[in-house]
Amino acid sequence: MSEMLTKEQITELKNKGNEHLGYLIDKQKDSKNIVLILKNLGHLPENFNGEFLLPLLKHEHPQVRLLAVKNIGKLRNESFLTALSQMLDKEANTSVKREVVSAIGRTRNPKNKEILYKILQDKDPKIVCQAIRALLVFENDKEVEEQLKPLVNHPNEMVRTVIYKEFFADQESKTPSSLPHAETYDFLKNVVVNGDVLEVLKYVPNESVHLTFTSPPYYNARDYSIYPSYQAYLEFLEEVFKETHRITKEGRFLIVNTSPIIIPRVSRSYSSKRYPIPFDLHPYLVKNGWEFIDDIIWQKPDYSVKNRIGGFIQHRKPLMYKPNVVTEYLMVYRKETTKLIDWNIKKLRQRNNRTKQSTRRLRNYQYLEN
Numbered sequence: 443m444s445e446m447l448t449k450e451q452i453t454e455l456k457n458k459g460n461e462h463l464g465y466l467i468d469k470q471k472d473s474k475n476i477v478l479i480l481k482n483l484g485h486l487p488e489n490f491n492g493e494f495l496l497p498l499l500k501h502e503h504p505q506v507r508l509l510a511v512k513n514i515g516k517l518r519n520e521s522f523l524t525a526l527s528q529m530l531d532k533e534a535n536t537s538v539k540r541e542v543v544s545a546i547g548r549t550r551n552p553k554n555k556e557i558l559y560k561i562l563q564d565k566d567p568k569i570v571c572q573a574i575r576a577l578l579v580f581e582n583d584k585e586v587e588e589q590l591k592p593l594v595n596h597p598n599e600m601v602r603t604v605i606y607k608e609f610f611a612d613q614e615s616k617t618p619s620s621l622p623h624a625e626t627y628d629f630l631k632n633v634v635v636n637g638d639v640l641e642v643l644k645y646v647p648n649e650s651v652h653l654t655f656t657s658p659p660y661y662n663a664r665d666y667s668i669y670p671s672y673q674a675y676l677e678f679l680e681e682v683f684k685e686t687h688r689i690t691k692e693g694r695f696l697i698v699n700t701s702p703i704i705i706p707r708v709s710r711s712y713s714s715k716r717y718p719i720p721f722d723l724h725p726y727l728v729k730n731g732w733e734f735i736d737d738i739i740w741q742k743p744d745y746s747v748k749n750r751i752g753g754f755i756q757h758r759k760p761l762m763y764k765p766n767v768v769t770e771y772l773m774v775y776r777k778e779t780t781k782l783i784d785w786n787i788k789k790l791r792q793r794n795n796r797t798k799q800s801t802r803r804l805r806n807y808q809y810l811e812n
C-alpha cells in the first residue's frame with residue numbers, strides 16, 4: 443500500500459501529527475518505502491516531534507540512516523545531540539557520518555563546539571572538512587580560530603586549502619594587475635608572431651592573457667627542435683609554462699596538447715622507447731602553480747596516424763597486435779587561486795554579453811560559455 447504513497451499524502455500525514463508517520467514507518471518491512479517517506483518529508487514545521495526518527499539512526503540500511511539524520515538536522519533541536527554524537531564513533535558510512543557532522547553543525551550552538559573540535563581529529567579528511575564548515579559559522583570567535591588555524595599544516599591538501607583560504611589568503615601581499623580582469627592590451631590582440639617562445643614571451647606583460655592553448659614539440663619525435671635529452675626537453679617546457687603562468691590572469695587557463703610518443707629503435711637488437719609526455723610534464727606544471735582541471739581526449743581520424751596493425755592483419759598472431767594510436771591529450775589547467783571558477787563567470791559577465799551580441803552575427807560559429 444505504501445508503494446502507492448504520493449508526496450501529497452506524505453505531506454498530509456506529516457501535518458496530521460507524527461504518530462501517523464511513526465506508525466507508518468514502523469510498519470514498513472521494505473527500506474525502500476522508508477526512504478520514500480523520509481525523502482519526501484520536505485520542510486518540517488516548528489515543534490515537529492522527530493522522536494520517531496531516533497530508532498532509524500540504527501537502521502541497517504545506510505540510506506535510511508542518512509535521511510533520518512538529514513531530517514533531524516532540519517529540526518536544529520539539541521535533544522538529538524547525544525544520539526548524533528554516539529553515531530560518530532560507530533558509523534562506517536562516510537556520507538552518513540558527514541550528515542551527522544552537518545546536523546550537529548546546524549544547531550549553531552556554541553555548546554557543541556567541543557564535539558566539533560574532536561571531529562577535527564577524524565582520519566577522514568571529508569569529515570574534517572565538514573567539521574571545519576560547521577565551526578566557520580562562529581565568525582570572529584578567537585577560540586575557534588585557534589583550533590582551526592593550525593590545520594593549515596594538515597597532511598591533507600583539501601583541509602589545508604580550506605584553512606588557507608579562510609584565514610591566510612587575503613593577508614598575502616599581491617601586486618594587483620594594472621588591468622581590469624576582463625581587459626587586455628591592444629598590442630596583444632589579433633597578432634601573429636614568429637619567434638622563439640622564450641624570447642617572445644618576455645614581451646608579454648604580467649597577467650594579461652586569459653587562455654593559452656598550445657601544442658609543444660613532441661620531444662625529438664619530429665624534426666621541430668632537437669633536445670639533447672628527455673630531461674632537457676621537460677625542463678625547457680617547464681621554463682615555458684613558468685612564463686605562461688606569469689602572463690596568465692588570475693584563475694585563467696592553460697591547455698596543453700601532447701601525447702605519449704615513440705622514438706624509433708636504434709637497431710633490431712633494441713626496443714623503441716616510449717615517452718609518456720603528458721604524465722611526465724604534469725608534475726612540473728603542478729609544481730609551478732598550475733591546478734589540474736580536466737583532461738580531454740582528442741580522437742583523430744584513423745588515416746592520420748601511423749598504421750601499426752598491418753603485421754597482425756597479415757599474420758593473425760595475437761601477440762603481434764599493436765593498436766593504432768588515434769588519441770592525444772588536451773590537459774586543462776588553471777592558474778591556482780583561492781577564487782572559484784564562478785568568480786570568473788561573474789567578472790566576465792558584462793564582457794560576455796557584448797561578445798554574445800557580436801557573435802550572433804557569425805552564423806557558422808558556436809559561442810562557448812566561458
Ligand SMILES: C[S@@+](CC[C@H](N)C(=O)[O-])C[C@H]1O[C@@H](n2cnc3c(N)ncnc32)[C@H](O)[C@@H]1O
Nearest residue numbers: 637638639640656657658659660664665666667
Ligand atoms: C607539435 S607542433 C604544433 C604545431 C601547431 N599546432 C601548428 O598548427 O602550427 C610544435 C611546434 O612548435 C614549434 N617550436 C618548436 N620549438 C619552438 C620554440 N623554441 N619556440 C617557438 N616555437 C617552437 C615547432 O616549429 C612546431 O611548429
